[in-house]
Amino acid sequence: MTAAIPFLDIAAGHRELRTELDAAYRRVMDSSWFILGAECAAFEAEFAQFCGAQHCIGVGNGLDALHLILRALDIGPGDEVIVPSNTFIATWLAVTHAGATPVPVEPVEATHNIDPARIEAAITPRTRAIMPVHLYGQPADMAPIVEIAAKHGLKVIEDAAQAHGATYQGARTGVLGHVAAFSFYPGKNLGALGDGGAVVTNDSAIAERVRELSNYGSRQKYVHDSIGYNTRLDELQAAFLRVKLPVLDDWNARRNVIAERYIARLADANVVLPTVIDAAKPVWHLFVVRTRNREQIMSALAEAGIGVQIHYPIPAGRSRAYAETSAAKVDSVLADTLSREVMSLPIGPHLSIEQADLVCDALLDALRKA
Secondary structure (H helix, E strand, O other): OOOOEOOOOHHHHHHHOHHHHHHHHHHHHHHOOOOOOHHHHHHHHHHHHHHOOOEEEEEOOHHHHHHHHHHHOOOOOOOEEEEEOOOOOHHHHHHHHOOOEEEEEOEOOOOOOEOHHHHHHHOOOOEEEEOOEOHHHOOOOHHHHHHHHHHHOOEEEEEOOOOOOOEEOOEEOOOOOOEEEEEOOOOOOOOOOOOOEEEEEOOHHHHHHHHHHHEOOEEEOOEEOOOOOEOOOOHHHHHHHHHHHHHHHHHHHHHHHHHHHHHHHOOOOOOEOOOOOOOEEOOOOOEEEEOOOHHHHHHHHHHOOEOOEOOOOOOHHHOHHHOOOHHHHOOOHHHHHHHHHEEEEOOOOOOOHHHHHHHHHHHHHHHHHO
16 A cells, blocks of 8 residues: 555655755756756855865765775775675675775664774774764764774775764764765755765865766866766756755754654654764664564554665675675674664654654554554
C-alpha cells in the first residue's frame, strides 16, 4: 500500500518553494547557459560561506566529490584509507575508484559513527587518510580523529553527504577536517532536483586541483594539464540549490522538533534510540532506531501506512562488490549487528507533530504485539 505517512515528503518542500523554484528555472532557461556559469559560481560562494569555508567546488554527485578529493591528494594504488565499516557503500567506492584500499573500522555502538578509539590500530605505513562519515546527520567525534591524523601525518576527509548544516564544537561540517564531500541527492537535507555534489575546503591547493580534475583536467579551455573527469554541478541544479539553501537551517530545525518528539514518546519503548554526543548538533537526516524484531515491526508499520526504511541492510564489506577483497575479511561484528537491527522512521521538515505521533502510536502498538 502507499504509505499514508511517507518516509520523506519531498514534494511538500517543492510546494513550499514553488514560486522561487519556478523563477530559478526560468532564470537558467532564459540565460541559455547551462554549465559552469553564474548560478554555479554563486552557489559555490554561498555554500562555502554557509559552511564557514574558503572554497566550494560543485561537482556531479557525492561519490564524485569523494573520488576527486582522493585524486587531488594523490591517493591511489598502494595506499590505504581508513573508512567506517558502517556506512553507505559510496564511501568505500570512492577509495576503490581511486585505486586505493579501504580499511574498515568499527563504529561506536551508541552513535553508529566510526570509533576514534579503534582507528590507530588500523593505521599502517600505507595509510594516507582517514575518512569519517557524519552518519544520519550527526558529526563523527572529530577532535580525537583529527588528533590521531596529525600524529601520523594523515589527511582527514569528511564524508558529509548526510550532514548539511550539522555542527561539532560549534563549527559546521565541511571545515572539521582538511576537506569535505557533500551530496545533493534529492533526499538529502539540502537536495537538488536531480543529482549533485560539492567539495568544501580551506586548502586552496586542494580546491584548485579538484576544480581542474572535475573539468576534464583543465583550468583553461582546451588546455588540459591532467587526466581529468567530466563532473560539474549544472546551472539548473545550482539554481535550485540556491533557493533551498536559505531555508536549510529552518528545515533542519523542523527535523529537530520531530526527533525530540520521537525521543520523548519512545523513551520507554523496547527500541534503542539515537544517542547524540555532547559536542555535536545533528541535523537528523535520518532517525534510526534498533530492534531485534525488525522484520515483524516493519511489516506492522507498513500495514499501518507508515513509511520506514533500512539504512543499511548490507554492510559494504559484506556486499558482493567487496567479497574478494581484504576488507571483506576484517572483523565487523558491530556493523553486521546494526545491519540486522536498524530501522529508519519517517522524518523531514514537512512531517507534522501529529504525523510523528501517529508513527509513535503505530510503533508502540507493533512493539507490544511483538
